[in-house]
Amino acid sequence: MKRIISASTLALSLIVGSTALAAGPDHNHNPKATDDAKPAPTFEDLVGKIEIPELFIGSKAPALVINKFLNGEPIEEFEEGQVYVVEFWATWCAPCVKAFPHLSELQAKYADDLRIIGVNIWERTKNQAERNELIETFVADQGDRMSYTVAIEDGSAMADTWMKPANQNGIPAAFIVDGTGHIAWIGHPAGIDQPLQDIIDGNFDSAAATQRARNGIMVSAGMNKFMRILRSGKNLGDARQIANILIDDYANKQPATLNAIAWMLLTAEAPKIGQADFKVAHRAIAVACEQTGWEDWSLLDTYALAAYKIGQVNEAIKWQRKAIELTPPTETNALKELKGRLKEYEGQG
16 A cells, blocks of 8 residues: 655656755754764765755756747747746657647637747757658647747757756656746746746745755655665664754655655664654654645544554554545555554554
C-alpha cells in the first residue's frame, strides 16, 4: 500500500532557480547542548553544496530564438503587459503529445490575455531542414489539438538558453512569463492551471512562489541524502538531523514529504534503527496530520505506526481505527493492510 515518493517527485513540477541561496541556518535539536558543544552542522554540511539553477523564478525571460513559426501568429519578443506560456515538446514524447489539447483549451479560455508558444526541441533529425519538414507535417496532422502558436527552435538555441539553465531535464516543460517579462513559474503543463489563473488575475504572490521553489530544491537535496543514508544504514544521526531540518524549515507545509520521511524511518531495515529515529518519524507525521486536520487516512495509518513504535499502543489503536473508518471501501488492499496492523496493535494493548 505504501509507496515512498522519490525525491525527484517531491520537488515542484516547479524546481527552478537563478538567485543565490544562502545555506540554511544552524540547527541543534539536542536540548542538552552547551556553549562548549560542537556547533550543529548546517543543512549544506549534511547534504552537500546546493546550487540554485541559473534560470529561476524572477529571472528575466531569455530571448526567443526561433527558426520557423507554424500555427498562430509569430511571437518575436515578450510584450509588456502580456502573459505568455513557453512550452517545450518533441514529436517522440508521448506526454508532450498528450498535453497538446490541454494547452489548446487554455489558449481558448484566456484568449488575448494569454499567448502560448509550443517550442519544438530535442528532435532527432540530422539537420534543421529535415527537422522543419518533419515538424510541419507533424503539426499539420495534429489539427485542432495544437490551437496555439507552434515554433521550431533555431538549432538548439532554446534548449540551451531555457531548459539547460533551469535544470529542466525532461519534457513537456512549461514556463510562464509574466507581464513584466520575467519567469513566474516552471513545471509540467498538467500543473499549470492554478498559477496561470493567479498570474492572469493579478493574484500571484511571486515572493511566495520563489520561496516554494527554493524550498523544493532544499527538500529534493535533503531527501536524496536522507534516503541514501537509510539505504546504507550508516550515519543515522545525520539522517535524523536532515529530517529535523526538513520538518522545521523546508517541508513543514508538505504533508506528503513529511509522510515519506516518517514512513521511511519507521520501516527502514538498517540494523541500528531505533527509538531516536522513531521519535523523529512521530514528530514528522504529527505535523502532517495537523496540516490535514487528522482526516487523511493514509497519514493516520503512518501516525498510528509511529505511535506504536514509540510505545504509545493505545494511541496507535485509536488512530488506526480512525484511518480504517476514513479509508474508501474501494481501497480493498489498503484496508486489508490497515486492519492487519490494527490487529497487531490490539494484540499489544
